[in-house]
Amino acid sequence: MADARTAAGLNATLNERVLDRTIRHLVHVERFKAGFSRRTLAFLDDELLPDLLGQIEGRLARINTGAAVTPYTNQRLAELFRSISGRTAERMSEARSMVVGELLELAKAEADWLPAMVAQESPVSLSMVGPSTRQLQVIVRSKPFRGAILRDHWKGLERSVQQGIQQAVQLGIAQGQDPRAIARRIRGTPTQPGVWPAKRNQVEALVRTASAHVQSQTREVLYAENPRIVSKVQFVATLDTRTTVTCASLDGRTFEADLGPRPPLHWNCRSSTVPVIASFRDLGIDLDEAPPGTRASMNGQVASTVTYQEWLKAQPAEVQNEMLGATRAKAFRAGTPITSFVATDYSPLTIGQLRELERI
Template structure:
């Protein structure tokens, strides 16, 4: 798939280097994601779920609840479609672990594919989701271009939805006389926008409520003032600055 993305960006067909199945399998099994292997993510999830269930049973016993009440505490209630129990929360955690694991594996393979085709791909661009759920770190990275061997990569955190796209060499750099490709589009929560629109530019065009949900009330005020952009909310190491630090910048 990643090789196809590169091919789509080129005016002529070029033989690209693809990764072998054993190489991809090795990445899935042995390449850490946020410091842990995929199996460790799921092992920890199982342990955490067992601990939570045991905690609820102990609470139920201490409060003199019957079996049915303890089951409702763990499974949830029919009234709320079983969304209010421990297992419902565990399903959400499982979804987040799966999302993070898939993101990590896909991005590991993606980076290796880009590097294997360094004769065509010169850099990597960060792409964040344009909605109010994107964290400040990912919002700051959106649209930034990093070298093939440096800079941050997704996933940056548990449940990260970010990805990267290849920055291919220009036609001139590749030795072709073609005109540059016209700009394309990218998805946002309320429609499609030009692909060069960054998270900060997109957020600037949103209403006050969306800005405050995304950033918090005070940070949204600083953002609307025009004195600080979303990239100012994070330092060079990817640390989110405190309000006190931001107000000092302002």
């Protein structure tokens, strides 16, 4: 694993090496989020949208939308809207089950990764107590983020989809549009923003933010279960150039393990935290420095904050290639700043691929 640990050098402190490994891990997690959101959106694109558009075009074709509204028209529209609500609820429920399943896998992977990484980097044997399956279930299903638990966020999203489509149908009828034009109003075109693309953006934001929440809360359980090893918690917001002002202002700050702000601080937040590992003395080990032949000292000092560009510059070529792709990495080594290409390039990863990259 030496390729992933070179930013601070072989004589770095343990906390510097933990930060180094965490930054690379955060990029891997962002790639997982990209794949996760694409899989969720693909399900809705394939299973929900065609169903809704088919119903709308088929049922509206049997209603004279250009004529005056009659009780018969209202009855048929009410039936259409009930059908839209029912199908939306059904497919969104299926999608939520998929999302919960992937979030549980993410929680398990995070619960495995952090203790394994600390053990790999520590010059002495450190064994962290991990969360139980029940604790991970609670994180995914019952811990609130951004003001609500996942189920309630998802129900709100479901209502938003239903309302957006119904409003599009009503506006289309009011403007005398035919069923196909109303379907285009929902689907969207290259020149006309549609209802569905806006709802897709909401789904993606929720999936990504829920992932950040699960990652953060899994770490919180690990910190709480290992108070002797984790002396403090450091906020990390060095992932890329799109970091918000709020997160950037917290980057590198340390807090007591049970205090301070925790990600996600906003929708699509990519910040995280790292544990500040206690010194030899704090752990009851009668040593001032790392024993001969070990890789990292354990002085308990907090790792210095580092920007993503600084971190990536210190990595070997194979890590730069992995983060950016071979062509961009070559340009980066030649002096092209990270702002030119890092903000949007996170190729998707599955949980299995994430585990393989992190060797957990």
